[in-house]
Amino acid sequence: MLDHLIEGATVVDGSGREAFVADVGIRDGRIAVVRETGGAGGAGDGARGVGEAARTREDARGLVLAPGFVDPHTHYDAQLFWDPYATPSLNHGVTTVAGGNCGFTLAPLNPARPEDADYTRRMMSKVEGMSLVALEQGAPWNWHGFGEYLDALEGRIAVNAGFMVGHCALRRHVMGPDAVGGQPDEEQLAAVVRLLHEAMDAGAWGFSTTQSSTHSDGDGRPVASRHARPAELLALSRAVGEHEGTQIEAIVAGCLDRFSDAEIELFTEMSAAAGRPLNWNVLTIDAAVPERVPRQLLASERARKAGGRVVALTMPILTPMNMSLGTFCALNLIPGWGEVLGLPVPERIARLRDPGVRAGMLRRAASKEAGVFRRLADFGRYVIGDTYSAHNEGLTGRVVRDIAAERGQEPFECIVEICAEDGLRTVLWPMPTDNDPDSWALRRETWRHEDVLLGGSDAGAHLDRMCGAPYTTRFLGDCLRGRRLVPLERAVQMLTDDPARLFGLRERGRITEGFHADLVLFDPERIDAGKATLVHDLPGDSPRLDSKALGIRAVWVNGVESIRDDVVTGAVPGRVLRSGRDTRTVGTR
Numbered sequence: 001m002l003d004h005l006i007e008g009a010t011v012v013d014g015s016g017r018e019a020f021v022a023d024v025g026i027r028d029g030r031i032a033v034v035r036e037t038g039g040a041g042g043a044g045d046g047a048r049g050v051g052e053a054a055r056t057r058e059d060a061r062g063l064v065l066a067p068g069f070v071d072p073h074t075h076y077d078a079q080l081f082w083d084p085y086a087t088p089s090l091n092h093g094v095t096t097v098a099g100g101n102c103g104f105t106l107a108p109l110n111p112a113r114p115e116d117a118d119y120t121r122r123m124m125s126k127v128e129g130m131s132l133v134a135l136e137q138g139a140p141w142n143w144h145g146f147g148e149y150l151d152a153l154e155g156r157i158a159v160n161a162g163f164m165v166g167h168c169a170l171r172r173h174v175m176g177p178d179a180v181g182g183q184p185d186e187e188q189l190a191a192v193v194r195l196l197h198e199a200m201d202a203g204a205w206g207f208s209t210t211q212s213s214t215h216s217d218g219d220g221r222p223v224a225s226r227h228a229r230p231a232e233l234l235a236l237s238r239a240v241g242e243h244e245g246t247q248i249e250a251i252v253a254g255c256l257d258r259f260s261d262a263e264i265e266l267f268t269e270m271s272a273a274a275g276r277p278l279n280w281n282v283l284t285i286d287a288a289v290p291e292r293v294p295r296q297l298l299a300s301e302r303a304r305k306a307g308g309r310v311v312a313l314t315m316p317i318l319t320p321m322n323m324s325l326g327t328f329c330a331l332n333l334i335p336g337w338g339e340v341l342g343l344p345v346p347e348r349i350a351r352l353r354d355p356g357v358r359a360g361m362l363r364r365a366a367s368k369e370a371g372v373f374r375r376l377a378d379f380g381r382y383v384i385g386d387t388y389s390a391h392n393e394g395l396t397g398r399v400v401r402d403i404a405a406e407r408g409q410e411p412f413e414c415i416v417e418i419c420a421e422d423g424l425r426t427v428l429w430p431m432p433t434d435n436d437p438d439s440w441a442l443r444r445e446t447w448r449h450e451d452v453l454l455g456g457s458d459a460g461a462h463l464d465r466m467c468g469a470p471y472t473t474r475f476l477g478d479c480l481r482g483r484r485l486v487p488l489e490r491a492v493q494m495l496t497d498d499p500a501r502l503f504g505l506r507e508r509g510r511i512t513e514g515f516h517a518d519l520v521l522f523d524p525e526r527i528d529a530g531k532a533t534l535v536h537d538l539p540g541d542s543p544r545l546d547s548k549a550l551g552i553r554a555v556w557v558n559g560v561e562s563i564r565d566d567v568v569t570g571a572v573p574g575r576v577l578r579s580g581r582d583t584r585t586v587g588t589r
Helices: 043-050 115-127 132-138 146-153 167-179 186-201 230-240 261-274 292-305 337-341 345-352 355-365 368-377 400-407 411-421 437-447 471-481 488-495 497-502
Strands: 002-011 020-027 030-036 054-059 064-067 069-071 094-099 160-163 206-211 247-252 277-281 309-314 382-384 428-430 452-454 519-522 533-535 544-546 552-557 560-564
Touching: 002 030, 002 519, 064 488, 069 497, 094 552, 115 132, 115 167, 146 160, 146 186, 167 186, 167 206, 186 230, 206 230, 230 247, 230 261, 247 261, 261 277, 261 292, 261 309, 292 309, 292 437, 309 437, 337 345, 337 355, 345 355, 345 411, 355 368, 355 411, 382 400, 382 411, 400 411, 437 452, 452 488, 452 497, 471 488, 488 497
Parallel strands: 002 054, 002 064, 069 094, 094 160, 206 247, 247 277, 277 309, 309 452
Antiparallel strands: 002 020, 020 030, 064 519, 382 428, 519 552, 533 544, 552 560
16 A cells, blocks of 8 residues: 555656656655656546555645755754754755765764864854854754764654765864864874764765865864865875765865866865765856856866866855844955954944945955955945834835935945944845846856756855755746746756765655655745745744745655645654765766
8 A cells, every 4th residue: 555645746757858747656755656647637547547545645736746856065964953854945845955064064073072062063153154052052962973973863854864074073073173273193194084984984975175265163263174285185085985975075265256276176186086076065157257157167177087076066046145244244254354344343333434444345345356255345236134223214125225325325335324323233135246147048058067066055054144945946936937947857857866866865866666755746836935034943042044935735755744835744754864875976987
């Protein structure tokens, strides 16, 4: 007997083939039967076509059934402890998430140094924008080894989750505070490599690292992995190649704009040394900077010639992202801005009101060294979000350019005055500079490249600043009713089978008999993502941005209904996906 029968659905199976009408039966967490009906389908007809009884069934005529979506870049490492549903990703059809990215993980922790847990929490709060209170109150922190961390999640999550092991944690475990600023001696490097082997033996998907100049710890110092030299990175990469079903994920400064020759060489050598794919985040596509994409994809070209593979992650939507002069955000990463925005609020306001200081900040924001952050400096295009003073009443939703014109002010001066009245609590929403037809045409062209993959949501991080998790539903809605850049069948393949194949996921990513029953049922006339709104539902009443899923009828994870009409069911059928057991090797040679 089937556990559940979905009758008359329009099946988009993830392979890229044309959609077809079929009945799909689930049993014991697997797709037991896919029976094409050859017509519009129907509740009675499907049952006779399958020829097997089912405990429950539903009429899915007019709805699309797709494989569960796979998000290749998240930071749900901590959130899964207080939110096993990985919201809002699960609401938007994501059934498998990849965590442990950018060199940052919560394990391993050295049992001889209990203070390392506090250091890790403060680092994650700073570098990934996670609530420190939520990190302190929401996770048990009862592990030391990476395997113990994975075991702590096993059996209590609603999504499937796989994790890289972070370079910063490996270095900290072996070197202690010397991991920041120091170099490992021969014995220490051997210990770091040995620790990586132990993590992969326990199921880590591989190794992640960062060399990005934007990544600093809770003390404001460059994170541990930024001090690693190429020899260390290559030693760790070679270790990855000794384990089945593993990968590398890496971030360098050039990910934000354009790679240097040295960065391209480093990525190439790391991937070739491991014989495994290396993915990086995120490829920004903007027709105003046409030379960026060819430069970034040069890394992929060089890697293939050297026996490696470098894969660029890119987002198919413009991710809602807000800014603030009061709390840490992307504005702090503009060269020279952190020195001002890191001051105590009264002093910060005084400095920002100084015309000379503002002029200097604007010059730095427009400089070549600002890279991709130059996009944030068009302050006339900002929209005022939440305000907190009577003086700013009525400004929410208004464009700064219009307010500045009314007041006879320059846009940045206008923003400073508005924010100062709120004690710098004002929420600012920059309008995208790359929402033009040429940029979207360039995206469609770039998506065709064999080493470009959709993803890079950062879900679970930067919680009150950005909301990338709904990229799946927003992209599908755009493909069905908006720009229609790719057909539905290809869009689903890009969200399911493509990332599943990159990570070597065993029997996931397609609707095929015998595969795990990770499924999404949605209304093609309605599928979309709602507006990003600020909610206070984290431990300690901390805020985050959330977005409602529109048009998602149901989501199944391993055959168990986990979402129905955008509401979690309370089931926790997700699995910790471990390398080798749940992933197969994706070689590069």
